Amino acid sequence: MGVFVLLLLPWAAGGAGVCGRCPGPVRNDSLVAQFCAFPSGTEGRCCWERGAHAERLLGLDLSNCSLKSLPLELAEATTAIVLDLTENPLTPLTSSSFLGFTCLQHLAVPLALECPGGNGAWEQVTTRNSSRLCQRQRNPCNSSGELAWPCPENAACAPAGPGLAQCLCESPFHGYKCLREGTFPVLLFCGILGAVTLSLSLLLWGTQRRKAKTL
Missing domain, CATH: 1.20.5 (Single alpha-helices involved in coiled-coils or other helix-helix interfaces)
Structure with a gap:
């Protein structure tokens, strides 16, 4: 389970579109509401960390949104730490559904679904009522066994999401499999x-x- 790329995924701080994907504010019984008890900013179903020069989406509540598949706007929320997808008739999640979600530490999904990347991609997986909670994403680059991800020479492993890794070229190497030396x-x-x-x-x-x- 992994993805092989040699370019760093861009850091995304957007999220205005996905915040309005479902009507209303964050639900009181959502996992996001528990985490974002005192957010510095809220917008629709999102809570934010907002500073003078930057902002970061921390939590996203998409529970009870009648979702059958993950919305395209979810790609705007790669900085989220908490994500709630419960009470949705979702189809099984693919291994690349959360590509780029390296900050995700608490994910709630319907009980019928498995945690993305498998149980081995998380420190703890628990069930409660009709939901499954995937907690504390593991770093596949620091693991042994199933989640270990080898990289070619002149490249270093970096997390790319639950159960996913990417290989980034070390300076001054670049190009296919990091075989070219010097600046581009x-x-x-x-x-x-x-x-x-x-x-x-x-x-x-x-x-x-x-x-x-x-x-």
């Missing part, structure tokens, strides 16, 4: 790309002009 030639790459784009544009312009003269 940005100027050369942009120069070649610009020259090719300009050449194609001139070719298309000339072709279209000749066609226009023959009409």
Whole structure:
């Protein structure tokens, strides 16, 4: 269970869309309400940590939203620490459903579903009534056995979500399997790309002009 990428996933601090995915505020009996007792900011079904120059989504309550599958907007909530998906007729979650959710420590899902990444991706898995609680996400890079994730030479393992890992190139290596050494030639790459784009544009312009003269 894992995903192999050589680029760092972007840090996301958005979430306005997913906060309005379900009507109303955070439900009083939600796992999110217990965690966000004194949030610095709330918006719809979300609670936030807001500072002078940055903000971070901490909790997301999508319980009882009639969800049959995870919404696309969930990708906006990768900074969430707590997520409640209970009381939804959800289909089984795939191994990549929570790719990028490296901060997630408390996840509540319907009892019929397993924790993403399997029980081995969490320190503790418990059940209560009609829900399953997955707590304290394990770091697959520091584990042995099933969750251990090997990386090629010149790359280091980094968490990518429950039961998922990514391999990041160590400086100064880059490229496929981190086999190229030195800094990425940005100027050369942009120069070649610009020259090719300009050449194609001139070719298309000339072709279209000749066609226009023959009409």
